[in-house]
Amino acid sequence: MSESSNRPPLSLSPGQWSFTRWKTIGQLEALDVHHPLFKATVFLQGAHLTHFVPRDEADWLFLSDTARLEPGRAIRGGIPICWPWFGDPARNAPEVRKRIHTDSAHGFARTALWKLEDVRESAHEVEISLSLDANEDFAEVWTGHAIALITFSFSIRGCQVALTTTNLGSDPLAFSQALHSYFPTSDISRSRVLGLGSSNYIDTLRNWEYFSQEGPVYFEGETDRIYESGEPLTIITPAGSRKLKSVGSDSTVVWNPGPDKAARLSDFPDYAWKNMLCVETANATGDYRVLYEGQSHTLGVLIGRS
Numbered sequence: 001m002s003e004s005s006n007r008p009p010l011s012l013s014p015g016q017w018s019f020t021r022w023k024t025i026g027q028l029e030a031l032d033v034h035h036p037l038f039k040a041t042v043f044l045q046g047a048h049l050t051h052f053v054p055r056d057e058a059d060w061l062f063l064s065d066t067a068r069l070e071p072g073r074a075i076r077g078g079i080p081i082c083w084p085w086f087g088d089p090a091r092n093a094p095e096v097r098k099r100i101h102t103d104s105a106h107g108f109a110r111t112a113l114w115k116l117e118d119v120r121e122s123a124h125e126v127e128i129s130l131s132l133d134a135n136e137d138f139a140e141v142w143t144g145h146a147i148a149l150i151t152f153s154f155s156i157r158g159c160q161v162a163l164t165t166t167n168l169g170s171d172p173l174a175f176s177q178a179l180h181s182y183f184p185t186s187d188i189s190r191s192r193v194l195g196l197g198s199s200n201y202i203d204t205l206r207n208w209e210y211f212s213q214e215g216p217v218y219f220e221g222e223t224d225r226i227y228e229s230g231e232p233l234t235i236i237t238p239a240g241s242r243k244l245k246s247v248g249s250d251s252t253v254v255w256n257p258g259p260d261k262a263a264r265l266s267d268f269p270d271y272a273w274k275n276m277l278c279v280e281t282a283n284a285t286g287d288y289r290v291l292y293e294g295q296s297h298t299l300g301v302l303i304g305r306s
Protein backbone atom coordinates (compact mmCIF):
# COMPACT_ATOMS: atom_id res chain seq x y z
CA MET A 1 0.00 0.00 0.00
CA SER A 2 2.84 2.36 0.68
CA GLU A 3 6.20 2.95 -0.89
CA SER A 4 7.66 4.97 1.99
CA SER A 5 10.14 2.97 4.06
CA ASN A 6 11.24 5.49 6.68
CA ARG A 7 7.93 6.82 7.91
CA PRO A 8 7.85 9.31 10.76
CA PRO A 9 6.49 7.93 14.03
CA LEU A 10 2.76 8.01 14.66
CA SER A 11 1.81 11.59 15.32
CA LEU A 12 -1.47 13.31 15.85
CA SER A 13 0.19 16.60 16.54
CA PRO A 14 -0.55 19.12 13.79
CA GLY A 15 2.73 20.86 14.60
CA GLN A 16 4.57 17.85 13.21
CA TRP A 17 2.71 17.68 9.92
CA SER A 18 4.37 19.28 6.96
CA PHE A 19 1.63 18.92 4.37
CA THR A 20 -1.60 18.43 6.31
CA ARG A 21 -3.64 21.14 8.04
CA TRP A 22 -6.93 21.35 9.90
CA LYS A 23 -9.37 23.55 8.05
CA THR A 24 -13.00 24.52 8.61
CA ILE A 25 -14.84 24.29 5.30
CA GLY A 26 -18.49 25.34 5.38
CA GLN A 27 -19.55 24.17 8.83
CA LEU A 28 -17.31 21.08 8.92
CA GLU A 29 -13.80 20.22 10.05
CA ALA A 30 -11.50 18.81 7.40
CA LEU A 31 -7.92 17.73 6.90
CA ASP A 32 -6.54 19.62 3.97
CA VAL A 33 -3.46 18.10 2.33
CA HIS A 34 -1.12 20.30 0.29
CA HIS A 35 1.70 17.99 -0.72
CA PRO A 36 4.12 19.08 -3.49
CA LEU A 37 2.78 16.19 -5.61
CA PHE A 38 -0.97 16.36 -4.87
CA LYS A 39 -3.77 17.94 -2.89
CA ALA A 40 -6.59 16.20 -1.03
CA THR A 41 -9.41 17.05 1.39
CA VAL A 42 -10.88 14.62 3.93
CA PHE A 43 -13.76 15.62 6.21
CA LEU A 44 -14.07 14.16 9.72
CA GLN A 45 -17.81 13.87 9.15
CA GLY A 46 -18.30 10.70 7.14
CA ALA A 47 -14.51 10.19 6.67
CA HIS A 48 -15.45 11.83 3.42
CA LEU A 49 -12.85 12.45 0.73
CA THR A 50 -14.05 15.29 -1.50
CA HIS A 51 -10.95 16.23 -3.51
CA PHE A 52 -7.92 14.43 -4.88
CA VAL A 53 -5.87 16.59 -7.23
CA PRO A 54 -2.48 15.39 -8.46
CA ARG A 55 -0.08 18.18 -9.41
CA ASP A 56 -1.01 19.94 -12.68
CA GLU A 57 -4.19 17.89 -13.07
CA ALA A 58 -7.91 18.48 -12.61
CA ASP A 59 -9.71 17.00 -9.61
CA TRP A 60 -10.16 13.23 -9.95
CA LEU A 61 -13.44 13.43 -7.99
CA PHE A 62 -16.74 15.15 -8.72
CA LEU A 63 -18.23 17.42 -6.05
CA SER A 64 -21.65 19.00 -6.60
CA ASP A 65 -21.63 22.81 -6.94
CA THR A 66 -24.48 22.86 -4.43
CA ALA A 67 -23.06 20.34 -1.94
CA ARG A 68 -23.80 21.50 1.62
CA LEU A 69 -21.10 21.10 4.21
CA GLU A 70 -23.27 20.91 7.30
CA PRO A 71 -23.39 18.69 10.38
CA GLY A 72 -25.60 15.65 9.84
CA ARG A 73 -25.97 16.18 6.08
CA ALA A 74 -24.46 13.81 3.52
CA ILE A 75 -22.03 15.54 1.16
CA ARG A 76 -23.08 15.20 -2.49
CA GLY A 77 -19.92 14.10 -4.30
CA GLY A 78 -16.44 12.83 -3.49
CA ILE A 79 -16.53 9.39 -1.88
CA PRO A 80 -19.40 8.93 0.61
CA ILE A 81 -18.92 5.86 2.80
CA CYS A 82 -22.09 3.76 2.79
CA TRP A 83 -21.81 1.59 5.92
CA PRO A 84 -22.94 -0.66 7.64
CA TRP A 85 -25.55 -1.06 4.95
CA PHE A 86 -25.79 -0.09 1.31
CA GLY A 87 -28.95 1.31 -0.30
CA ASP A 88 -32.51 0.86 0.83
CA PRO A 89 -32.62 -1.30 4.00
CA ALA A 90 -35.59 -3.18 2.52
CA ARG A 91 -33.43 -4.29 -0.43
CA ASN A 92 -30.82 -5.86 1.83
CA ALA A 93 -30.55 -9.54 2.78
CA PRO A 94 -32.66 -10.47 5.84
CA GLU A 95 -29.52 -10.92 8.01
CA VAL A 96 -28.41 -7.36 7.20
CA ARG A 97 -31.90 -5.88 7.38
CA LYS A 98 -32.76 -7.28 10.80
CA ARG A 99 -30.14 -4.99 12.40
CA ILE A 100 -31.50 -1.83 10.75
CA HIS A 101 -34.23 0.23 12.44
CA THR A 102 -34.69 3.04 9.92
CA ASP A 103 -35.80 3.53 6.30
CA SER A 104 -32.76 5.68 5.52
CA ALA A 105 -30.49 4.47 2.73
CA HIS A 106 -26.73 3.94 2.82
CA GLY A 107 -26.14 3.63 6.60
CA PHE A 108 -25.12 6.19 9.19
CA ALA A 109 -21.35 6.34 8.64
CA ARG A 110 -21.56 9.02 5.95
CA THR A 111 -23.01 11.55 8.39
CA ALA A 112 -21.29 10.35 11.60
CA LEU A 113 -18.26 12.07 13.07
CA TRP A 114 -15.19 9.86 12.64
CA LYS A 115 -12.09 10.03 14.84
CA LEU A 116 -8.71 10.84 13.41
CA GLU A 117 -6.32 7.96 14.11
CA ASP A 118 -3.19 8.79 12.22
CA VAL A 119 -1.52 11.06 9.68
CA ARG A 120 1.67 9.80 8.04
CA GLU A 121 3.63 11.87 5.61
CA SER A 122 6.63 11.23 3.40
CA ALA A 123 8.21 12.81 0.34
CA HIS A 124 6.02 10.54 -1.83
CA GLU A 125 2.85 9.87 0.07
CA VAL A 126 0.35 10.99 2.68
CA GLU A 127 -1.77 8.48 4.58
CA ILE A 128 -4.74 9.48 6.72
CA SER A 129 -6.63 6.99 8.92
CA LEU A 130 -9.92 7.54 10.70
CA SER A 131 -12.15 5.26 12.74
CA LEU A 132 -15.79 4.96 13.68
CA ASP A 133 -16.84 2.94 16.71
CA ALA A 134 -20.35 1.78 15.88
CA ASN A 135 -21.71 0.90 19.31
CA GLU A 136 -24.89 1.53 21.30
CA ASP A 137 -24.69 5.24 20.39
CA PHE A 138 -26.31 4.16 17.10
CA ALA A 139 -28.84 1.81 18.72
CA GLU A 140 -31.80 3.86 17.43
CA VAL A 141 -30.92 2.99 13.85
CA TRP A 142 -28.80 -0.16 14.05
CA THR A 143 -27.98 -3.06 16.35
CA GLY A 144 -24.40 -4.26 16.60
CA HIS A 145 -20.90 -3.41 17.74
CA ALA A 146 -18.27 -2.95 15.06
CA ILE A 147 -15.36 -0.70 14.34
CA ALA A 148 -14.69 0.78 10.93
CA LEU A 149 -11.15 1.89 10.14
CA ILE A 150 -10.53 3.75 6.91
CA THR A 151 -7.16 4.61 5.44
CA PHE A 152 -6.62 6.98 2.53
CA SER A 153 -3.25 6.74 0.80
CA PHE A 154 -2.43 9.55 -1.58
CA SER A 155 0.50 9.64 -3.98
CA ILE A 156 1.25 11.01 -7.42
CA ARG A 157 0.19 7.62 -8.82
CA GLY A 158 -3.30 7.84 -7.41
CA CYS A 159 -5.45 7.39 -4.39
CA GLN A 160 -6.22 4.27 -2.40
CA VAL A 161 -9.09 3.81 0.03
CA ALA A 162 -9.22 0.81 2.39
CA LEU A 163 -12.15 0.35 4.77
CA THR A 164 -11.73 -2.41 7.36
CA THR A 165 -14.68 -3.58 9.44
CA THR A 166 -14.11 -5.59 12.61
CA ASN A 167 -16.94 -7.25 14.48
CA LEU A 168 -16.61 -6.44 18.19
CA GLY A 169 -19.90 -8.09 19.07
CA SER A 170 -20.41 -11.72 20.04
CA ASP A 171 -23.08 -12.44 17.38
CA PRO A 172 -22.21 -12.87 13.70
CA LEU A 173 -22.37 -9.49 11.99
CA ALA A 174 -23.95 -9.29 8.54
CA PHE A 175 -23.43 -5.98 6.74
CA SER A 176 -23.33 -4.40 3.29
CA GLN A 177 -21.36 -1.33 2.20
CA ALA A 178 -19.96 0.78 -0.62
CA LEU A 179 -17.28 3.32 -1.40
CA HIS A 180 -19.71 5.51 -3.34
CA SER A 181 -17.19 7.26 -5.62
CA TYR A 182 -18.34 10.18 -7.79
CA PHE A 183 -16.18 10.78 -10.88
CA PRO A 184 -16.29 13.86 -13.10
CA THR A 185 -16.91 13.93 -16.83
CA SER A 186 -17.40 16.78 -19.27
CA ASP A 187 -20.07 14.78 -21.12
CA ILE A 188 -21.86 11.72 -19.74
CA SER A 189 -23.05 10.74 -23.23
CA ARG A 190 -19.41 10.32 -24.30
CA SER A 191 -18.38 8.39 -21.17
CA ARG A 192 -18.31 4.64 -20.53
CA VAL A 193 -17.17 1.99 -18.10
CA LEU A 194 -15.13 -0.97 -19.33
CA GLY A 195 -14.56 -4.24 -17.47
CA LEU A 196 -18.13 -5.29 -16.70
CA GLY A 197 -18.68 -6.84 -20.13
CA SER A 198 -19.18 -10.40 -18.97
CA SER A 199 -21.16 -9.84 -15.77
CA ASN A 200 -24.75 -10.06 -14.71
CA TYR A 201 -26.41 -7.11 -13.06
CA ILE A 202 -29.55 -6.13 -11.23
CA ASP A 203 -31.25 -3.21 -12.94
CA THR A 204 -32.95 -1.38 -10.06
CA LEU A 205 -34.91 0.68 -12.63
CA ARG A 206 -36.40 -2.41 -14.27
CA ASN A 207 -38.03 -4.11 -11.29
CA TRP A 208 -34.72 -5.25 -9.86
CA GLU A 209 -34.50 -7.92 -12.55
CA TYR A 210 -31.27 -9.56 -13.68
CA PHE A 211 -29.65 -8.76 -17.02
CA SER A 212 -26.39 -9.66 -18.65
CA GLN A 213 -23.97 -6.91 -19.67
CA GLU A 214 -22.48 -7.02 -23.13
CA GLY A 215 -19.62 -4.68 -23.89
CA PRO A 216 -19.01 -1.31 -22.18
CA VAL A 217 -21.58 0.38 -19.96
CA TYR A 218 -22.86 3.52 -21.67
CA PHE A 219 -25.11 6.12 -20.09
CA GLU A 220 -28.38 6.83 -21.84
CA GLY A 221 -30.46 8.58 -19.19
CA GLU A 222 -30.94 7.34 -15.64
CA THR A 223 -28.75 4.33 -14.82
CA ASP A 224 -28.82 2.45 -11.51
CA ARG A 225 -27.35 -1.04 -11.58
CA ILE A 226 -25.66 -3.47 -9.24
CA TYR A 227 -23.14 -5.62 -11.10
CA GLU A 228 -22.04 -8.98 -9.74
CA SER A 229 -18.38 -8.23 -10.31
CA GLY A 230 -15.37 -6.85 -8.51
CA GLU A 231 -13.07 -7.05 -11.52
CA PRO A 232 -10.76 -4.14 -12.47
CA LEU A 233 -12.51 -1.35 -14.36
CA THR A 234 -11.63 1.51 -16.65
CA ILE A 235 -13.69 4.69 -16.75
CA ILE A 236 -13.38 6.56 -20.03
CA THR A 237 -14.43 10.18 -20.36
CA PRO A 238 -13.60 12.81 -23.00
CA ALA A 239 -10.82 14.10 -20.71
CA GLY A 240 -9.08 10.74 -20.25
CA SER A 241 -9.40 7.54 -18.30
CA ARG A 242 -9.10 6.13 -14.79
CA LYS A 243 -8.38 2.60 -13.62
CA LEU A 244 -10.18 1.14 -10.61
CA LYS A 245 -8.90 -1.94 -8.82
CA SER A 246 -10.87 -3.26 -5.91
CA VAL A 247 -10.17 -5.59 -3.00
CA GLY A 248 -12.74 -7.49 -0.93
CA SER A 249 -15.52 -6.69 -3.39
CA ASP A 250 -17.64 -8.83 -5.70
CA SER A 251 -20.18 -6.15 -6.56
CA THR A 252 -20.02 -2.78 -8.32
CA VAL A 253 -22.74 -0.16 -8.46
CA VAL A 254 -22.98 2.08 -11.52
CA TRP A 255 -25.20 5.11 -11.08
CA ASN A 256 -26.17 8.27 -12.90
CA PRO A 257 -29.43 10.01 -11.94
CA GLY A 258 -30.32 11.26 -15.44
CA PRO A 259 -32.35 14.48 -15.89
CA ASP A 260 -35.56 13.62 -13.99
CA LYS A 261 -33.99 12.21 -10.86
CA ALA A 262 -31.36 14.99 -10.92
CA ALA A 263 -34.19 17.50 -10.63
CA ARG A 264 -35.41 15.74 -7.47
CA LEU A 265 -32.02 15.00 -5.92
CA SER A 266 -30.85 16.96 -2.89
CA ASP A 267 -27.85 19.29 -3.20
CA PHE A 268 -27.48 18.61 -6.91
CA PRO A 269 -28.03 21.12 -9.76
CA ASP A 270 -30.46 20.02 -12.50
CA TYR A 271 -27.68 19.97 -15.13
CA ALA A 272 -25.09 18.09 -13.04
CA TRP A 273 -26.08 14.56 -14.18
CA LYS A 274 -24.24 15.38 -17.42
CA ASN A 275 -21.00 15.92 -15.53
CA MET A 276 -20.67 12.91 -13.21
CA LEU A 277 -20.91 9.17 -12.89
CA CYS A 278 -20.71 6.98 -9.83
CA VAL A 279 -18.81 3.72 -9.92
CA GLU A 280 -19.10 2.25 -6.45
CA THR A 281 -16.86 -0.45 -5.00
CA ALA A 282 -19.32 -2.48 -3.00
CA ASN A 283 -20.46 -5.42 -0.98
CA ALA A 284 -24.09 -5.01 -2.07
CA THR A 285 -27.19 -7.24 -2.21
CA GLY A 286 -26.01 -10.91 -2.33
CA ASP A 287 -22.40 -9.82 -1.82
CA TYR A 288 -23.05 -8.79 1.80
CA ARG A 289 -20.47 -10.08 4.27
CA VAL A 290 -20.69 -11.90 7.61
CA LEU A 291 -18.05 -11.54 10.33
CA TYR A 292 -17.81 -13.66 13.44
CA GLU A 293 -16.59 -12.12 16.70
CA GLY A 294 -13.17 -10.51 16.21
CA GLN A 295 -13.08 -11.10 12.44
CA SER A 296 -12.30 -8.31 9.96
CA HIS A 297 -13.03 -7.61 6.32
CA THR A 298 -11.38 -4.97 4.13
CA LEU A 299 -13.13 -3.33 1.20
CA GLY A 300 -10.81 -1.19 -0.87
CA VAL A 301 -10.27 0.59 -4.13
CA LEU A 302 -7.18 1.87 -5.85
CA ILE A 303 -7.96 4.71 -8.25
CA GLY A 304 -5.16 5.25 -10.72
CA ARG A 305 -4.25 6.27 -14.24
CA SER A 306 -4.67 3.81 -17.05
Ligand SMILES: O=P(O)(O)OC[C@H]1O[C@@H](O)[C@H](O)[C@@H](O)[C@@H]1O
Nearest residue numbers: 074105106180224225253255280
Ligand atom coordinates in the same frame (compact mmCIF):
# COMPACT_ATOMS: atom_id res chain seq x y z
O1 LIG B 1 -29.24 10.30 -2.65
P1 LIG B 1 -28.32 9.28 -2.03
O2 LIG B 1 -28.88 8.68 -0.75
O3 LIG B 1 -26.94 9.82 -1.86
O4 LIG B 1 -28.25 8.08 -3.05
C1 LIG B 1 -27.79 8.30 -4.33
C2 LIG B 1 -27.82 7.00 -5.15
O5 LIG B 1 -26.87 6.11 -4.63
C3 LIG B 1 -26.69 4.97 -5.45
O6 LIG B 1 -25.71 4.16 -4.85
C4 LIG B 1 -27.97 4.18 -5.54
O7 LIG B 1 -27.77 3.06 -6.38
C5 LIG B 1 -29.06 5.09 -6.07
O8 LIG B 1 -30.30 4.37 -6.08
C6 LIG B 1 -29.18 6.34 -5.22
O9 LIG B 1 -30.14 7.21 -5.78
